[in-house]
Amino acid sequence: MWQEVLLALTYSSKEAFVANDKVSREFGTLLFTDADMQERLPKPTYKRLRDVIRHGKPLEIDIANEVAHAMKEWALEHGATHFTHWFQPLTGITSEKHDSFMTPQGNGTILMTFSGKELVQGEPDASSFPSGGLRATFEARGYTVWDPVSPTFIKDEVLCIPTAFISYTGEALDKRTPLLRSQLALERHAKRVLALFGQTPERIVTNIGPEQEYFLIREKDFEKRPDLILCGRTLFGCEPSKGQELDDHYFGAIRPTVNDFMKELDDELWKLGIPAKTKHNEVAPCQHELAPVFEQGSLAIDNNLLTMEKLKLLAPHHGLACLEHERPFDYVNGSGKHDNWSLAADGDNLLEPGDNPGKNLRFLVFLACLVAGVDTHADLLRMSIASAGNDHRLGANEAPPAIVSIFLGDALSAIVNDLMSGADVHKAKRTKMDLGVPTLPKVLRDNTDRNRTSPFAFTGNKFEFRMCGSQQNLSDPNVVLNTIVAEQCDRFATDLADVSESKFTEQALKWVIDSFKDHKRIFFEGNGYSSKWEKIAEKRGLPHFRTTPDALPALIAPENIAFFETYGVLSENEAHARYVAKAEQYAKVLNIEAKTMSYMTRHMYLPALFKYSGKVAESVARKQEIGITSQAELDVTRKLTEGIDGIYAAVGELEAKNGHAATLRSKPQTQCEFYRDEVIPAMEQLRKIVDEMELICGHDFWPVPSYNEMLFYV
Numbered sequence: 001m002w003q004e005v006l007l008a009l010t011y012s013s014k015e016a017f018v019a020n021d022k023v024s025r026e027f028g029t030l031l032f033t034d035a036d037m038q039e040r041l042p043k044p045t046y047k048r049l050r051d052v053i054r055h056g057k058p059l060e061i062d063i064a065n066e067v068a069h070a071m072k073e074w075a076l077e078h079g080a081t082h083f084t085h086w087f088q089p090l091t092g093i094t095s096e097k098h099d100s101f102m103t104p105q106g107n108g109t110i111l112m113t114f115s116g117k118e119l120v121q122g123e124p125d126a127s128s129f130p131s132g133g134l135r136a137t138f139e140a141r142g143y144t145v146w147d148p149v150s151p152t153f154i155k156d157e158v159l160c161i162p163t164a165f166i167s168y169t170g171e172a173l174d175k176r177t178p179l180l181r182s183q184l185a186l187e188r189h190a191k192r193v194l195a196l197f198g199q200t201p202e203r204i205v206t207n208i209g210p211e212q213e214y215f216l217i218r219e220k221d222f223e224k225r226p227d228l229i230l231c232g233r234t235l236f237g238c239e240p241s242k243g244q245e246l247d248d249h250y251f252g253a254i255r256p257t258v259n260d261f262m263k264e265l266d267d268e269l270w271k272l273g274i275p276a277k278t279k280h281n282e283v284a285p286c287q288h289e290l291a292p293v294f295e296q297g298s299l300a301i302d303n304n305l306l307t308m309e310k311l312k313l314l315a316p317h318h319g320l321a322c323l324e325h326e327r328p329f330d331y332v333n334g335s336g337k338h339d340n341w342s343l344a345a346d347g348d349n350l351l352e353p354g355d356n357p358g359k360n361l362r363f364l365v366f367l368a369c370l371v372a373g374v375d376t377h378a379d380l381l382r383m384s385i386a387s388a389g390n391d392h393r394l395g396a397n398e399a400p401p402a403i404v405s406i407f408l409g410d411a412l413s414a415i416v417n418d419l420m421s422g423a424d425v426h427k428a429k430r431t432k433m434d435l436g437v438p439t440l441p442k443v444l445r446d447n448t449d450r451n452r453t454s455p456f457a458f459t460g461n462k463f464e465f466r467m468c469g470s471q472q473n474l475s476d477p478n479v480v481l482n483t484i485v486a487e488q489c490d491r492f493a494t495d496l497a498d499v500s501e502s503k504f505t506e507q508a509l510k511w512v513i514d515s516f517k518d519h520k521r522i523f524f525e526g527n528g529y530s531s532k533w534e535k536i537a538e539k540r541g542l543p544h545f546r547t548t549p550d551a552l553p554a555l556i557a558p559e560n561i562a563f564f565e566t567y568g569v570l571s572e573n574e575a576h577a578r579y580v581a582k583a584e585q586y587a588k589v590l591n592i593e594a595k596t597m598s599y600m601t602r603h604m605y606l607p608a609l610f611k612y613s614g615k616v617a618e619s620v621a622r623k624q625e626i627g628i629t630s631q632a633e634l635d636v637t638r639k640l641t642e643g644i645d646g647i648y649a650a651v652g653e654l655e656a657k658n659g660h661a662a663t664l665r666s667k668p669q670t671q672c673e674f675y676r677d678e679v680i681p682a683m684e685q686l687r688k689i690v691d692e693m694e695l696i697c698g699h700d701f702w703p704v705p706s707y708n709e710m711l712f713y714v
């Protein structure tokens with residue numbers, strides 16, 4: 001017996017070895033890495049390129065030419081035929097236009113060429129991207145500019161060059177540029193803080209680990225539902241007989257079809273150098289999650305966007321459709337994207353409580369910066385994750401409420417409370433003092449009970465921002481996070497600039513305690529889903545923006561425009577443009593949803609109900625001919641007829657409201673509010689009646705797959 005076990009173990013470990021070897025052999029093969037550059041570039045060129053990447057030195061055209069040549073050779077060896085400037089317009093998704101490397105020589109032959117100029121700058125005909133008014137149509141051109149910090153990669157035989165997208169007048173038209181600016185602002189001011197601690201790191205970067213949730217359903221069901229195809233979510237559907245109440249999906253065995261899909265996904269992501277690490281089943285039926293190992297902020301966001309693209313594109317290989325919407329189905333959980341965020345100085349995590357008092361003071365300073373930043377700019381954090389899709393999730397008892405608060409966990413909370421109350425931390429059992437600084441318990445990391453109801457939670461050595469929606473580009477929330485921490489670092493560095501060395505520890509600790517005291521209303525350790533919390537939060541004066549139209553104006557509040565301008569992250573024009581783009585996006589999404597509802601109602605549901613009610617009425621009549629009356633058939637006929645009339649009236653009402661909404665286009669805020677206050681209730685009313693009819697209409701007559709059919713077969 002034991003020999004068999006041993007044999008099995010040996011066998012599986014051998015298999016594992018072969019598999020691992022495949023992974024390490026293939027990891028990053030489609031990524032033009034630093035090692036590739038080093039191998040392919042002459043030493044002086046490589047050194048000058050490193051200076052550009054590491055120290056932000058300007059890029060000279062002769063280097064660009066050499067890099068372009070090396071990149072092209074590498075790309076051709078890896079099967080690429082085209083290149084593209086890959087960028088993130090204000091829609092949040094990625095954009096690309098493919099150009100071939102081919103240059104005809106005029107004699108029937110071609111050369112494969114790629115110049116430094118083509119690498120560095122592009123001019124896509126991008127006049128149709130949202131610009132929030134930043135580009136007048138007469139000067140619709142936008143430029144793409146290479147971001148050498150983000151690695152180039154090959155996707156479907158196309159060399160993808162990550163770029164920023166800017167207008168003719170130099171304003172940012174994309175999500176990447178403000179993110180890079182916010183990273184620089186944070187680095188600059190965090191360096192000033194560390195200088196006061198006698199530390200001079202070369203680089204300070206943010207690290208982000210985005211956990212991505214998504215749903216998988218059968219592609220054949222997906223294809224039958226215009227709402228899923230056009231809107232990414234079901235606009236109709238009665239409650240399934242079974243939901244998630246048995247908790248039988250969460251962390252359950254992954255079914256073979258899904259497993260095959262996840263394997264192909266991992267393979268593809270690994271080739272692109274994306275460190276996809278964990279995968280598991282989530283709470284709702286057919287919901288799943290993928291988490292990569294964290295990486296430098298802008299890279300992690302690029303890779304999350306690529307992951308989302310691959311999720312969608314690979315699912316059909318397995319007869320599946322991937323839904324990334326925040327709320328594909330009512331009655332079960334929606335999908336979020338947790339933004340795990342930390343700050344590292346040359347690889348040293350500044351949110352890691354250390355093993356000596358100096359490090360702990362440093363930790364407390366950065367903690368206080370975060371606390372003060374989150375409280376001061378809760379409105380901007382809320383704004384950064386506002387969208388029509390996320391409105392369905394926030395506050396729906398499965399995701400954090402729309403109120404921003406911070407959860408520290410028992411251990412850290414106790415320390416912060418002791419500090420605020422002036423308790424003698426020397427004597428407190430759980431903490432010891434040295435040089436006036438609490439020695440943070442080493443077990444802090446495992447001590448953070450996971451309060452899943454908190455929107456912003458300390459989880460040992462990082463913060464987890466949990467309000468982000470599953471289909472969002474994480475740039476916006478990270479722009480806000482980086483900038484609010486930069487501001488507080490600036491405040492600390494300025495406040496303590498002239499403090500003598502002997503007084504530094506005492507003064508820094510005082511600054512930390514004052515910050516905690518000034519912002520203590522933001523701490524909340526309780527259940528964020530409870531209605532009590534809403535009331536407490538209101539008493540504390542914490543902002544509560546329930547919907548996207550409530551949340552968006554924060555972006556253009558004068559004090560927030562000044563804040564972004566101070567840190568060089570967004571100009572006033574750029575902030576305005578983003579506000580307009582977000583408001584337009586909200587209105588467009590709702591307009592499409594309303595139109596899809598009206599289409600499905602008139603072309604699918606009403607005809608189905610006419611047919612079914614006609615059949616039942618026929619049966620009633622036929623039975624009456626032979627003197628039989630069925631109460632059930634009479635009741636059903638009556639209910640169906642009432643339902644049909646109700647639906648007919650409701651769809652008319654929705655169309656009228658949606659028609660009026662379109663006339664408000666020139667007033668984005670009014671238009672958004674009209675959608676929220678008038679169009680959404682009309683949508684809900686229509687759905688209610690259609691869903692009631694679904695319950696009594698014959699299965700074979702119903703034109704689309706039901707929740708019962710969609711949620712449990714994958």
Ligand code: ADP
Binds near residue numbers: 293
């Ligand atoms: P959970 O329990 O929420 O699943 P994990 O600890 O497994 O959390 O991590 C979730 C994500 O957080 C992963 O993407 C992981 O790489 C990332 N992460 C871990 N440490 C850090 C850090 N210091 N900074 C940023 N992200 C991190």
Ligand code: MG
Binds near residue numbers: 211338464
């Ligand atoms: Mg998490």
